[in-house]
């Protein structure tokens with residue numbers, strides 16, 4: 001999530017400003033080549049992986065809606081670019097799904113795990129801060145969903161990350177030719193993750209999802225999170241260990257009948273804060289996520 005931008009956008013929209021264009025001019029997209037015919041575009045609200053080729057452009061995530069136009073220009077400007085034929089949504093958040101409407105109208109296949117499509121067909125309000133998300137119009141909803149995994153004709157593989165690391169609809173996309181793996185918000189390149197337990201994410205899933213990524217990647221894989229710099233397998237292994245430790249500690253507190261505020265006070269991520277920043281908000285969400293996970297119907 002990148003909340004300030006969205007909030008600013010909503011304020012501008014409420015004031016009647018032609019926000020998409022105002023922001024399209026404001027956003028600056030930077031492109032980095034990751035391998036042959038594959039680029040990382042940053043600046044649209046999340047990391048966007050773009051593979052160009054004779055069979056059309058394949059894109060992983062689409063940035064925020066207000067940046068969709070300028071992102072489309074940046075994609076078109078890549079060497080050997082062409083029409084975007086396939087867009088993946090790694091999950092339902094607005095940073096991932098902001099190009100859905102334009103590309104849906106242009107006839108692209110929008111691939112997502114079925115749970116992601118379901119979230120995008122309903123209005124959502126986060127209980128911890130009241131933030132609201134509007135359902136997407138039909139044309140912007142994923143039109144090619146799956147439950148488990150799949151392969152494109154080009155050999156690109158994708159699959160469900162069922163651990164519920166960030167939401168209950170997380171997916172990865174693996175480009176075997178270039179050994180690039182896009183993982184959405186299942187791994188964060190920087191800072192503490194948002195634990196979106198309202199749509200299925202939980203702390204145990206963060207630890208589990210990071211383990212699963214290690215089974216898809218190899219030592220030389222470039223692992224692209226939705227936020228922050230490109231990661232290596234060693235980075236993922238270190239993260240898996242850290243979140244495993246934090247999960248164990250929170251689990252112990254849960255078993256002793258402690259609550260979220262006591263968990264925050266106990267500072268269970270203290271030794272990681274020098275590198276990761278203050279963990280209070282993360283720990284509170286992570287603790288709440290255990291309640292949500294263990295009593296989904298409560």
Ligand SMILES: [Zn+2]
Pocket residue numbers: 001091093166185
């Ligand atoms: Zn997210």
